[in-house]
Amino acid sequence: xSGEMRAARLHAPGEPLRIDRVAVPDIGPRDVLVExxxxxxxxxxxxxxxxxxxxxxxxxxxxVGLDAAGVVVQVGRTVTGIAIGARVYVNPWLACGTxxxxxxxxxxxCSAAAFQGYFGFTDQSAPLLRAYPYGGFAxxxxxxxxxxxxLPDSVSFExxxxxxxxxxxxxxxxxxxxxxxxxxxxNGVTGTLGAGATLHALAMGxxxxxxxxxxxxVLAQIKSLAPSRVDVLALGDxxxxxxxxxxxxxxxxxxxxxxxxxxxxxxxxxxxxGAVKRGGIVVNIGALTEKxxxxxxxxxxxxxxxxxxxxxTTGEGQLMAEMAGAGVLDLASLKTRxxxxxxxxxxxxxxxxxxxxxxxxxxxxxx
Ligand SMILES: [Zn+2]
Numbered sequence: 001x002s003g004e005m006r007a008a009r010l011h012a013p014g015e016p017l018r019i020d021r022v023a024v025p026d027i028g029p030r031d032v033l034v035e036x037x038x039x040x041x042x043x044x045x046x047x048x049x050x051x052x053x054x055x056x057x058x059x060x061x062x063x064v065g066l067d068a069a070g071v072v073v074q075v076g077r078t079v080t081g082i083a084i085g086a087r088v089y090v091n092p093w094l095a096c097g098t099x100x101x102x103x104x105x106x107x108x109x110c111s112a113a114a115f116q117g118y119f120g121f122t123d124q125s126a127p128l129l130r131a132y133p134y135g136g137f138a139x140x141x142x143x144x145x146x147x148x149x150x151l152p153d154s155v156s157f158e159x160x161x162x163x164x165x166x167x168x169x170x171x172x173x174x175x176x177x178x179x180x181x182x183x184x185x186x187n188g189v190t191g192t193l194g195a196g197a198t199l200h201a202l203a204m205g206x207x208x209x210x211x212x213x214x215x216x217x218v219l220a221q222i223k224s225l226a227p228s229r230v231d232v233l234a235l236g237d238x239x240x241x242x243x244x245x246x247x248x249x250x251x252x253x254x255x256x257x258x259x260x261x262x263x264x265x266x267x268x269x270x271x272x273x274g275a276v277k278r279g280g281i282v283v284n285i286g287a288l289t290e291k292x293x294x295x296x297x298x299x300x301x302x303x304x305x306x307x308x309x310x311x312x313t314t315g316e317g318q319l320m321a322e323m324a325g326a327g328v329l330d331l332a333s334l335k336t337r338x339x340x341x342x343x344x345x346x347x348x349x350x351x352x353x354x355x356x357x358x359x360x361x362x363x364x365x366x367x
Contacts (some may be wrong), residue, residue, distance in 0.1 A: 004021045006341055010060060017137070024139075027076050030145055031145060032075050032088075034073070036139060037366055038069050038156075039135075039136030045066070047262075048119055049064070056125055065138065066164055072088060091314045092115045094116055099112060116129075136161075148314070158338060161362045162196070168310070169259075173197065173255070175309050176255040179205050186201070186209065187212045188260045190214060191259055195358050200329065202230075210244055213235065219232040219234055221357060221358055222357070255276075255281050256281075256283075258284045258286050260288040262288070266290035285309050333358050338367075339361070347363060
């Protein structure tokens with residue numbers, strides 16, 4: 001392809017994005033070119049673009065946009081099995097392929113990991129960001145063929161643009177071995193991660209889902225997803241440990257998923273930890289930075305596990321697409337608010353004011 005396209009670019013940290021005209025990118029032999037139909041706006045984005053956090057921004061001006069879904073319009077010459085017209089989600093996770101972690105088959109722990117169109121995790125991320133300097137807030141973006149998730153026709157591009165946070169929750173629940181009959185507590189259930197975790201826990205067969213959060217309106221929405229399986233607590237209404245125990249036959253939950261945001265209080269997590277069943281698994285996917293007091297002896301006596309989880313594999317993305325396509329993962333409750341590319345700064349402003357919950361803010365670059 002040749003010609004020009006529109007792309008949102010970050011020119012300086014903390015400044016509004018600008019819509020620039022740039023050349024439609026060429027693709028490498030192992031890449032495809034995706035015509036972007038939807039790209040997600042997520043709560044963390046304003047903080048990342050401010051450049052004030054630890055995350056390494058790509059060199060500026062940078063084409064940005066993390067969770068893109070669209071249609072393949074060009075296929076590199078050594079790509080097999082992917083046809084023009086395929087509907088895809090682009091997993092933005094970039095891994096180097098050669099560091100000790102990648103060689104061991106765990107690219108999610110890559111020493112140079114980066115998110116295409118977003119940021120690098122380490123000071124070794126720059127080469128990967130230079131290799132794929134393309135974000136999803138653009139009419140077209142190149143992507144490596146092996147990072148594509150194929151979308152069934154019944155999964156909308158707008159829902160696929162939520163796959164990043166949905167996939168993070170999904171991978172964490174898999175680490176926690178959530179399945180038929182699991183009892184799961186979700187701290188921070190009203191956020192984007194927590195709401196997605198609820199949808200996944202329902203899809204994976206959990207029978208008791210105990211959500212803890214602040215925003216009462218969003219808590220009511222979460223409860224209404226499955227009133228016989230989901231119960232919710234507004235922080236401050238009742239002590240957290242006792243509330244979870246009262247809804248888990250006095251023995252506690254199998255799994256605690258912590259989705260607390262950066263500014264949350266560690267005390268809530270500590271209280272929820274007190275209501276995890278013997279042998280239970282605690283997974284953190286939040287950004288809680290406050291120090292958490294734990295009693296190591298309780299981990300010994302109760303044989304507990306506490307672990308972190310970040311992002312998800314392309315294979316897990318494909319499982320999500322399969323579940324969503326079959327209706328097992330029900331995304332109908334996500335309420336999409338779509339903006340054209342020119343409205344990207346308005347969309348970023350909106351995400352600051354809304355509790356994530358089931359709101360799904362996306363950009364449609366083809367509008
Ligand atoms: Zn690596």
